[in-house]
Each structure stands twice: as structure tokens, then as C-alpha cells.
Amino acid sequence: MTEVDDVATALGSMFGDDVDVMVTSPSTRRAERSSRSPSTKERIEDAVQAAGTDSPIRAAVGKLSADQARLLVDVLEGFETRRELLEWQQDLAVHALGQLDDEWFTRSACHSPTVSALLDRPWGTSDGYSAEVALEFRRAYVAEFVLPAFHEALKVFRWAAVARVEHLDDENEDAKPVESPDRQQFPAMRPELGELNDRQEWALGELLDGFDDAEALLVWGHQVTAASYAEIDSSTVTRAYFERPIREHLCGPRDDARARFMRESWAAKYLLPSFNRAAAALAQRATEVASTGDPGHEGGSGSIS
Template identity: 40%
Template structure:
């Protein structure tokens, strides 16, 4: 049992703002933000928080969200946080919104109402998710390039935030995220043979983790038949649960480490929707 198991009991059900409905308040939108990388990151983070509050259709959806959270928070949520969410039966029943999925994990009399479950998610977001997003923004706030209109420049740089696909406008981080997402998705599906795992999947995961993956992982698939069968020979509910758990415990932590390190080193670049002034930027000397 975690400290969050008691949060629902602390929620003031008389609070008129705790109605379990989506927010109708929209954040301000700036056509030409001076630091578009921060605007891009902030939008991704707001979407992340919104999807957490809305809940998930399945444990697999939660696992995929956990990887998205790793990227959007630039690795500022520890991997243990995701593992705790994915491995706690009581928390699963509170994070999932499909009734038959919720009922898989706890007895009916221990199941929170949908409204109370959303209030619990709101509490966790307030205490964990939002602070992690704030730490992520702090990591890149001063390295984010500033684009300012210059009256003396005929063709200043104009960045269309809607066209920016990479997290925090860092293509290197976007590439890492895409490669990691492929690894997780393929692992959830399973494989046709051990060769696919050893020849393609594990090497790609090594690349996606910048070498942080456990060095014994490929050998474990060769030597441990039950492990191998869970990924190559079985497609039942128990095997699906095992693959989700294995990805959460063996892959999310090194992926998290890689994202945290790459975010400190990846350069910023504009993708699409731009006109550019390539002259050097000059700053005051004092």
C-alpha cells in the first residue's frame, strides 16, 4: 500500500470544484512566443496532465502513457513512480475508467466510484505530476532559444508552435522518444522468434537507452525459457500482464535515464512553419 491509497479519503467531497469533470479553462495562446521551445514543452505537459486526469482504458494504455510522461517531464519523474502505478492493483482500479477493466484488480466493495477515482488522480497530479513538469521546464528554460521581433530586420525568425513535433523543439530527444516508443510497442505485441529479439529488438533498445539497458538482458532471453515463451509463444492474458510488467521494470528505468541525459545535451531546432534570419544574435556586453 502506498501513501496515495488514503488520498481519496482526504478529498473534500463538498468541494464544488471537485466534480470530476474536465476543465473548461483554456490556457493563453501566443502566436509568436519568444521562447517557443518552452511553449511546446508546456503544451505537451498540459496534454499529459489532462490524459492522466481522464484515466486510461487499459493497463497497456497506462504503460504507453508512462513512456510519454518520461519524455514530457524530461525524466523528472523517477522510474519507480511509474512502476508503482503499474504494479499496484488498487491504483490500477483507480486509474482505469472502463468498468470491466477496473473490476479486474480489486473486489467490488473496494472499488471507488468514478468521481472519487478522478479526485484521487487529481490529488496525485497535484503532488507528483505537476512538480515534475515544473522541474523539466527549469532544466531547459535558459537554454531555450529566444526569438524576438526586430524592427530593423526584414525577415525575422517566426516559429509556428503548432508545427513543432519534437519535445521542447529538440529533434534529438524526439528521435530517442520515437525509438523507445517502437521498442515498447513491439514488446507489448510479442515476437515470432528468439532471433527477432536478439537480432533486432534488444539492439534497438540498447540504442534507444543510450546503452543504459541491462547488459544481461539478451542472455536472459536465451537462457531462461519461461521468459522467452512469454514473448514468443504465448498470447494469453497472463502473458500480456507479464510483458507489460517486464517492460515497466526492465525498460522504463533505462529509458528514463536516457531521456534525462539527452534532454541536457540535445540542441534546439525549428521544424516547419518558419522564415529565418540567419544573422548572428548580438547581446549587450553589459
């Protein structure tokens, strides 16, 4: 079987029955990436600029699209560590407005060939691929999973974005055009999504770092309810506390490879899917606000209905 066949098999089996849970020793990421285009970021940014305007009528759509383009750059260039992959998945859940399957998070972070291609190095039971094949895998991964999620996000979001058209006799401050929507402060110009994103980043970081003791785990369990908008199952943290092997890994040493692997796997299995559901639920109700972070530069309202 060739490397290309191997990649095709890996993509086809992402949603199979088996998930690899093998711990491997840390390895240095492949230094040479001769096949990767050094202008991936520039090409995507140029495409965003060419396709849009400085002040689109539905500015929130422009903001959402710009942030999604950034996430495309990240995955096409690959990740340094599995933790970096998980952090990207959390960011993606928010900017895809929760339009990903729960199972996708586990498969993307636990399926050895997939993780190997995303990290561009051997991982788990996978020996890794050449730089060329790994890049092609990431492109196929974008086409198969990421772009459809972006499509569904825009489909549920498009008519909720405020139409901002300036008229000479229009005194509605909420509908004034927005210059350079990519500079807006919040995801999809919705402050509630920005707050959710901040909470989720914190909760994920705390989990991946590991807890000092069991009490710290319980305190985090309370806060993660808000970070998931109560989408995480109430029994999830309870089981993590009472099942001693899980609790020992969640509260294990930060430099212990086994404990780190289990925390990352737990995040992919339980935490990230709940974050995805939270983004989907909140996107249905969030209000649009134009804000670059400067006082006085605000206005606009709208929610998905």
C-alpha cells in the same frame, strides 16, 4: 475504512515494499463517468492559451508546456487499458525530460489501487472505486507525481530554450519568433527528442505485442539499445533470453492474458525506467530547431548546459 481513506492509503503506499503481481480477467471499463467534467480538455486548453502568447520569446518552453498539458488531459480522463497507461508513461518520460524516479514507473503500473483508479475499474487485488473517488485519486496523482516532474523539467530546460526576439537590424534567422509553438513538430522543439520518442514508441509496442520467437527477441534487444540511448542495462535482455520463463512470456501468444500481463510488467520494471534515463541524458545535449514539418521552415539552435 471509507473509499477516501482507501485512496489516501493507496497514494501513501505507492512507494512501499510490495508490488501486486496478480493477473485478473479482463473487465469492461465503467461506462458511467457522471462525476468527470466533460470539459476537462477544454479547461486545460483554455488555461494554456490564457497563460501564453501566440509567439512567446522562448518558443520551446511554450511547445513543451503545450505537450505537457495534453498529457494532463490523458491522465485526468483515465485510461482504457494497462497498455494505454504504459504508452502514456513513455510519452510522459520524454515530455518530462526524464525527471521521474525509476521506481515510479513500476509502482504506477503494478500497484493495484493505483492502476484501478487510473483505469477506473477493478484491477488486481483492488475492487475499484466510485467514479468520483477514482477521479479524485487521479487529481491527487497529478499533484503528487506529474506536476513536480514537469516543474523539474522546466527547471533544467528553461535557459536552454532559444530567446527569439525580432529586431529591425537583426538578421539572425535562428532567433526569429515562432508563431503558435504548439504546432511545432518535435518535443521541446528538439529533433533528437522526436527521434528518441519514435524509437521508444516502436520498442514498447513490439514488446507489448510479443515476439514471434527467441531470435526476434534478440533483434529487438539490439534495437532497444538505441531506443534507450544505451541506458538499459546490458544484462537485462541477456537475462530475459536465458531465463526460460521470462522468454516464454515475452514470446508468448498475444491473446494469452498471463503472457500479456508479464510483458506489461517487464516493460514497467525494466524498459520504461531506461527510457526515462535516456530522455534525461539526451535533453542535456539536444539542439533546438523550429520546424512544423514543412521544408524550409527551420532555424534555431540551443542546448541544455
